[in-house]
Amino acid sequence: MSESQTIHYPQDEVHTFLLPVTNACSYNACAFCSMYAGEEFSPVALSDIEAELKHGDTYTERVFLTGADPLQIGFDKMSLLLGLIHQYLPYCACVASYASIRSISKYSTEELSALHNKGLRDLYIGFETGSDEILKLMNKGHTAADAVRQAKKLNEADLSFNTIIIYGIAGQGRSTENAAATAEMIMQFRTRRIITMSLTVFPGTKLKQMVRSGDFRPAGNRERLIEVKTLLENLDPMTPTMFDTTHPTNILKIKGSLPQDKQKLLAEVQKRIS
Numbered sequence: 041m042s043e044s045q046t047i048h049y050p051q052d053e054v055h056t057f058l059l060p061v062t063n064a065c066s067y068n069a070c071a072f073c074s075m076y077a078g079e080e081f082s083p084v085a086l087s088d089i090e091a092e093l094k095h096g097d098t099y100t101e102r103v104f105l106t107g108a109d110p111l112q113i114g115f116d117k118m119s120l121l122l123g124l125i126h127q128y129l130p131y132c133a134c135v136a137s138y139a140s141i142r143s144i145s146k147y148s149t150e151e152l153s154a155l156h157n158k159g160l161r162d163l164y165i166g167f168e169t170g171s172d173e174i175l176k177l178m179n180k181g182h183t184a185a186d187a188v189r190q191a192k193k194l195n196e197a198d199l200s201f202n203t204i205i206i207y208g209i210a211g212q213g214r215s216t217e218n219a220a221a222t223a224e225m226i227m228q229f230r231t232r233r234i235i236t237m238s239l240t241v242f243p244g245t246k247l248k249q250m251v252r253s254g255d256f257r258p259a260g261n262r263e264r265l266i267e268v269k270t271l272l273e274n275l276d277p278m279t280p281t282m283f284d285t286t287h288p289t290n291i292l293k294i295k296g297s298l299p300q301d302k303q304k305l306l307a308e309v310q311k312r313i314s
């Protein structure tokens with residue numbers, strides 16, 4: 041990895057053993073994203089990954105694969121990689137990773153199940169929204185139907201995942217409708233956790249240009265909070281699902297398990313709106 045390349049990981053993985061698998065993002069086209077701007081995508085050689093693992097603490101229990109979308113490397117390399125982790129870190133019970141709807145679509149349910157059996161146990165996936173119109177506007181590269189299809193495959197393979205969504209992403213005046221579409225999407229699959237982020241307009245992004253030209257008007261904080269409330273109101277998962285707004289971009293930081301804590305979470309959002 042060159043000096044200029046950045047490593048991003050979820051806040052919950054801050055103490056996890058980080059294993060570089062890919063550099064930057066193979067897609068690099070989402071309108072709101074500047075994470076890997078100007079950086080070139082490349083997979084890390086297995087020999088380099090093995091060298092990294094040799095320096096790991098034998099008693100490591102969790103590993104996070106870094107890169108925007110390590111699953112891009114394909115089933116065979118992923119299997120070898122998980123085998124290496126097991127060889128050098130035999131106590132590792134969970135390998136976690138970012139993943140995209142596009143990369144998951146390259147795997148069959150059987151392959152995902154095999155990866156799960158080899159230790160891949162927790163994915164962080166950017167669903168962003170359940171609105172096709174907004175997914176297209178943000179050039180996300182998948183539709184809501186694609187997202188549901190791939191999520192159901194993961195459910196079948198028993199591979200658990202976190203659903204990352206962005207409120208405010210639909211812009212001013214569209215938040216309630218966006219929340220309803222996102223909840224409708226999420227209610228079609230099982231997810232371990234819903235992680236919310238509030239839309240940030242980063243310099244150098246296509247979104248920033250859209251804001252400058254007046255083609256996109258960011259929603260205000262009150263509207264964003266109403267979006268969170270609408271989302272919560274429309275979520276009634278059949279299995280316990282963590283609802284987590286503790287990412288630093290959020291206006292309000294709350295966390296609880298759905299459906300059990302739904303009324304408590306709603307009351308906290310309502311209090312902030314009032």
Ligand code: SF4
Pocket residue numbers: 065066067068069070073074075076108140166
């Ligand atoms: S949001 Fe993810 S997939 Fe989209 S450009 Fe950024 S890193 Fe790549």
